[in-house]
Amino acid sequence: MKVLSINAGSSSIKFKLFDGEVVLCDGVYERIGEEMSEVTIKCAEKFEEEVVLQNHKEAVLHLIDKLEKLNICKLDEISGIGHRVVHGGEKFTESVVITDQVIEEIEAVSGLAPLHNPANLTAIKEFMEAVPNAIHVAVFDTSFHQTLEPESYLYSIPYSYYEEYGLRKYGFHGTSYRYITEEASKMLGKPVEELKLIIAHIGNGASMCAVKYGKSIETTMGLTPLAGITMGTRCGDIDPSIPEFLAENAGLTIQEINKIFNKESGLLGISGLSNDRRDLEAAVDNPRAQMALRRQNRQVADFIARYFVSLGGCDCIVFTAGVGENSENLREYVGNKLSVLGVEIDREINKSRPKNTFISTDASSIKVAVISTNEELMMARDVMKLSK
Ligand code: ADP
Numbered sequence: 001m002k003v004l005s006i007n008a009g010s011s012s013i014k015f016k017l018f019d020g021e022v023v024l025c026d027g028v029y030e031r032i033g034e035e036m037s038e039v040t041i042k043c044a045e046k047f048e049e050e051v052v053l054q055n056h057k058e059a060v061l062h063l064i065d066k067l068e069k070l071n072i073c074k075l076d077e078i079s080g081i082g083h084r085v086v087h088g089g090e091k092f093t094e095s096v097v098i099t100d101q102v103i104e105e106i107e108a109v110s111g112l113a114p115l116h117n118p119a120n121l122t123a124i125k126e127f128m129e130a131v132p133n134a135i136h137v138a139v140f141d142t143s144f145h146q147t148l149e150p151e152s153y154l155y156s157i158p159y160s161y162y163e164e165y166g167l168r169k170y171g172f173h174g175t176s177y178r179y180i181t182e183e184a185s186k187m188l189g190k191p192v193e194e195l196k197l198i199i200a201h202i203g204n205g206a207s208m209c210a211v212k213y214g215k216s217i218e219t220t221m222g223l224t225p226l227a228g229i230t231m232g233t234r235c236g237d238i239d240p241s242i243p244e245f246l247a248e249n250a251g252l253t254i255q256e257i258n259k260i261f262n263k264e265s266g267l268l269g270i271s272g273l274s275n276d277r278r279d280l281e282a283a284v285d286n287p288r289a290q291m292a293l294r295r296q297n298r299q300v301a302d303f304i305a306r307y308f309v310s311l312g313g314c315d316c317i318v319f320t321a322g323v324g325e326n327s328e329n330l331r332e333y334v335g336n337k338l339s340v341l342g343v344e345i346d347r348e349i350n351k352s353r354p355k356n357t358f359i360s361t362d363a364s365s366i367k368v369a370v371i372s373t374n375e376e377l378m379m380a381r382d383v384m385k386l387s388k
Pocket of ligand 1: 206321323326
């Protein structure tokens, strides 16, 4: 069964074409809406092009055209398409087959993710028109966290704002957490229903999740993906009075402040150097770069300790995503910090570019693993499940 996974971001579209679980082709459209967009498609051969794509609709039509023209596959061979949708509000607790009503419901919650949901919807509508016989499935970043309890998801502001506007913690990266939960269960040889996991999805965007018996019970991101731990360019949790302070003292508008918190903060903001941990880890003599790293490292360790209590114990701590999978610096710091809980990381294994393996010693009180996330494959699995 050929399945396409589509991940439409605010200025990019990533895709992967699967036959079952085998990847046939993948690619990315970047800088959509800018002067020149960049297209990269990797199959047996690599195709690269710079082209003017004014919006997501043009990018989707370009991709649909290329799938056939590059002989990747005929559109009518595609049996299903999984579409990533960033925000599902409280409406969607799992992936669903897309109908007109589902589109209306996604539109209804789009105010919660105004940069992302409209891009997701454009891709959905174009693909539904171009490939009408395929099953189209919406896969939400938020749905996995709909199991949070009110004491975890409510903000301590007047309850009417929750009732009227849906202001609450939703959490994101849910597709990654579901994938990691399934893979960790296989690695540990224990059913999901018996597992307590703490997962650190640390990439440019970063969040963490406590998964108890297959259900998310705590997560760091909030109403939007701006909350939680320090990220590449996002600030994570800060004192809620800071926007007012900046408005009054720096003369900034709410929109400017929001841009600063999203694009100029986090590791980049503290270091003044880069949002990329590779640059900061290389800058050993730069005190601000090292401070930015220590801040993110410490937050990861602190949330693990907190979630250990929330879960009432833990079978395995999993590191995933760009930083989690690649940064021995982060994992070593966290391992050392958690030695108070009896955690022990094997330093040699940690240094050896571990992939889908345990990095803890036999003596460690909690297993620690590095698992590569694969959100596109999780989306394809959802499509295959729903098409049965
Ligand atoms: P996102 O999906 O949020 O854009 P990714 O999960 O792709 O992010 O992670 C990208 C980040 O991974 C980069 O910004 C970089 O900081 C980090 N990264 C990649 N390789 C390494 C490495 N070898 N060491 C440290 N960090 C790395």
